Ligand SMILES: Nc1ncnc2c1ncn2[C@@H]1O[C@H](COP(=O)(O)OP(=O)(O)OP(=O)(O)O)[C@@H](O)[C@H]1O
């Protein structure tokens with residue numbers, strides 16, 4: 001692998017109560033690269049990506065064994081504060097989920113809860129984040145309108161801006177384009193490629209072309225296990241495993 | 254039987270129920286108006302407002318000032334809301350988002366039991382428990398006052414406010430909560446800054462319904478507030494609410510006297526106030542369900 005490894009899953013098993021959702025996952029996530037996770041519905045992609053910022057703790061009866069490392073440090077360890085971790089590892093969800101507040105407030109929220117008080121600074125950071133998320137030009141005249149009045153694609157970019165505002169190091173995308181039209185999808189993909197320069201990115205996607213377009217590495221999940229992992233262009237041209245080949249050629253999924 | 258006819262019959266049944274309910278409501282209103290009407294021949298609206306006291310038994314000139322009791326009801330109601338709204342929303346937020354599921358399983362039925370306590374029992378507690386406590390804290394001789402009534406009514410309004418606010422919080426989309434947590438917010442920040450604003454209209458409806466309960470409550474305030482007909486001086490002075498006035502006096506008043514009619518005027522006012530409070534609650538509630 002060419003890039004430095006930023007995050008690492010080591011022998012991760014995960015259960016919802018008694019039902020096992022992930023089995024013995026080993027996965028390296030390279031710094032300043034896009035790592036895609038693909039696989040059929042229900043194979044555990046969302047489950048896995050949520051472990052990376054401990055969102056699984058919101059689910060009652062979730063049980064996790066194994067280690068997940070960020071810069072070599074186990075983030076599951078009890079002495080690590082989930083709140084601190086989530087400031088370093090941000091997340092964008094499948095369905096755009098802006099708060100029922102104004103566009104400005106949506107981006108400012110993360111700053112405020114993290115203790116930023118200086119109004120000028122907040123405003124500066126909000127503008128900067130909206131620009132980074134390629135949304136500024138579309139919303140600069142309506143910053144105080146409700147975020148719910150925006151199009152789906154704009155809402156998703158707002159969610160990205162909201163995530164960028166707190167300056168995370170890693171950004172997790174769980175099917176960020178699943179509910180977007182092709183033009184919005186294109187914008188978000190372009191944005192992800194742009195963000196790769198400064199961030200470490202993990203993206204779950206159902207869309208093979210999307211994985212091929214945006215990612216450097218791809219992991220193929222199947223029924224809770226990671227079947228294959230490697231550089232994207234290799235996996236899409238010469239898959240080693242029969243199941244990977246069947247999936248990417250569309251024989252099941 | 255043919256399905257269409259069956260459907261028509263069912264539809265008719267529900268329509269009839271609706272008509273009956275509306276009929277009862279209108280009927281009550283008409284009875285109140287008819288019994289209140291003659292009062293306006295004897296007493297002018299200006300006097301009702303100008304008179305400083307409600308003193309129907311005065312030997313020379315009885316006075317029927319309605320402002321003292323309106324003020325009393327307002328004070329006791331707002332006082333109870335000042336206690337019940339923050340406590341109620343706080344408890345709802347705790348139960349819906351912070352409490353351990355086991356705590357919630359125990360606490361929810363307790364809240365519901367609270368709703369079932371007869372108002373006489375609460376009034377009794379007002380006399381033997383809250384009253385003496387107020388005396389101790391303030392150094393007064395009499396603990397039967399607006400504060401006492403407010404505290405008791407707050408206890409009565411709390412179950413409504415807690416359980417309806419909790420429902421409203423529970424219906425906030427989970428995705429808001431996830432978004433907030435993923436930005437590094439803790440549970441309390443998420444509840445206070447995201448969930449409560451998102452559930453605001455539902456919570457407002459809950460508070461309005463709690464308020465409706467407080468305005469209309471009779472027995473508790475009658476027992477705990479001291480019942481002085483004068484214009485209330487302070488929260489620590491005795492007050493006589495509209496409900497208490499009606500309950501105390503209607504049993505003893507001579508039929509078809511000015512006093513009798515005036516009590517119906519008071520009843521009519523109470524009816525109108527509670528009607529609008531409940532209507533407002535309903536409007537907020539629908540706004541809440543539509544916003545989702
Ligand atoms: N909160 C939960 N409680 C119990 N089981 C769950 C929960 N969330 C997911 N599961 C189960 O875990 C398995 C993996 O689900 P997951 O959502 O990770 O799949 P996915 O790969 O993201 O699928 P999709 O592509 O449809 O989003 C599924 O069998 C699912 O039913």
Ligand SMILES: [Mg+2]
Pocket residue numbers: 045046047
């Ligand atoms: Mg998923």
